[in-house]
Amino acid sequence: MxxxxxxxxxxxxxxxxxxxxxxxxxxxxxxxxxxxxxxxxxxxxxxxxxxxxxxxxxxxxxxxxxxxxxxxxxxxxxxxxxxxxxxxxxxxxxxxxxxxxxxxxxxxxxxxxxxxxxxxxxxxxxxxxxxIEAIDISSFAIINKMEENIRKVKDLNECNDDDVKNNCDYLFSSVMTELTFDVVGSTGQTYELIPGGSHIPVTAVNFEDYCMRYRQYRINxxxxxxxxxxxxxxxxxxxxxxxxxxxxxxxxxxxGKGSIDIEMLKHHTEYKDYDESSPHIKQFWSVLSEIFSEEQRKLFLIFIWGRSTLPY
The missing domain is CATH 3.90.1750.10 (Hect, E3 ligase catalytic domains)
Structure with missing residues (x-):
């Protein structure tokens, strides 16, 4: 080819x-x-x-x-x-x-x-x-934190103190004012979760539905x-x-393996006119294992083998 x-x-x-x-x-x-x-x-x-x-x-x-x-x-x-x-x-x-x-x-x-x-x-x-969460931590951190806060608000709303109820309702509505039924995808573009979603505000009533649709969109x-x-x-x-x-x-x-296994390299190395006990061979392995960084070892592997990882 x-x-x-x-x-x-x-x-x-x-x-x-x-x-x-x-x-x-x-x-x-x-x-x-x-x-x-x-x-x-x-x-x-x-x-x-x-x-x-x-x-x-x-x-x-x-x-x-x-x-x-x-x-x-x-x-x-x-x-x-x-x-x-x-x-x-x-x-x-x-x-x-x-x-x-x-x-x-x-x-x-x-x-x-x-x-x-x-x-x-x-x-x-x-x-x-x-x-999906593992590769987009910031987006899910926001929605996970919001869910946690909303649960706390709902717990407070179950108490009998009217003042606490009013304060919690105000907090809940103020958190939701910026949210509508759309989502910012992995490319940074905004997509509607339901038809006309960009004009539908997220409220206490539909918040769980919003979270479900948000996660459903991201996984698909x-x-x-x-x-x-x-x-x-x-x-x-x-x-x-x-x-x-x-x-x-x-x-x-x-x-292949993510890290370079020096012992594996040694095991599969064939010597000609020299052996593993030769002074400069010992020095070579010492430099490769003790001085080179992982990135330098990968560059060395590319130089001698054409790949940056060892086979499985």
Whole structure:
């Protein structure tokens, strides 16, 4: 498979990226192409103008470049999660499917690219409300805090003191004055939770309904995109097999281990004319394990192997 990495390095258009170049060459036969033996490369990577002989390095490098494209703004498929855009709390490096208005169909070419992503990465996504909260802490922190305050207000309203009741009713209504039945999605755009929702105020009576619709919208925000990705995965890996993995196991199987295991590297290193006891070999391992940061180890791994993670 040919890749123009010069064009990809500029990537003025999504079609210039390594991912899109792979997608156009692979999509029509991906179900069969990805069903290879364990020791077979899915493709031979040929970098235009570089006259390389792919013995594994260019192939792994092309995979790294594809993953970099997917987690970037060069393609319209994924966006950085809200935590990442606001630079708060955990999971700031997570990318989520791009958001398309629910009243508009997703372009066919985009659907097929999502299917290719799933076929390429072989990654199952099971979305829960906890997953969504984990990547958009600020939005859910607000609504969770409001629910907590409203519960306290309702508890106070159950007392027999009329003054307390009046104060609580005033507090409740003042909190709600800015809220209507709409939601700010992951892209920062506002969507109505019900027809005409932007003109329907949230009140004490309908607040629980608002919270239910809010969470329902967020968990289904990109369900269509995920469904296209899932279709691509199931065309390569039977669904029943995926149920044998936990989410973390599947992530490691696809992406490799998050940290560089130096002992694993040592175990799989072959020496020629030297051995592990040679002074400069000892010094090499000492630098790699004691001086290099995790990021530097990943750069070293890319240099020698073409990938930033070790296999599962």
């Amino acid at each position: 040919k890749f123009d990495i010069v064009k990809a390095s500029v990537a003025e258009h999504p079609e210039d990226t390594i991912f899109y170049q792979a997608y156009k060459q692979l999509y029509s036969g991906t179900s069969q192409i990805f069903r290879r033996g364990n020791d077979e490369q899915v493709w031979k990577a040929i970098y235009v103008g570089m006259f390389n002989d792919d013995q594994g390095g260019p192939y792994r490098d092309s995979l790294t470049r594809i993953c970099a494209d997917l987690c970037s703004r060069r393609l319209p498929l994924f966006i950085l999660c809200p935590n990442g855009r606001t630079n708060i709390r955990s999971n700031r490096d997570r990318w989520i499917p791009n958001i398309f208005p629910s009243n508009r169909s997703i372009p066919v070419d985009i659907r097929n690219q999502y299917r290719s992503v799933r076929q390429l990465l072989g990654m199952a996504i099971q979305v829960t409300i906890e997953d 925000e990109f369900y269509r995109q995920i469904e296209f990705i899932r279709q691509g995965l199931y065309s390569v890996v039977p669904w029943a097999y995926l149920t044998l993995f936990t989410a973390n196991e599947l992530e490691e199987t696809v992406c």
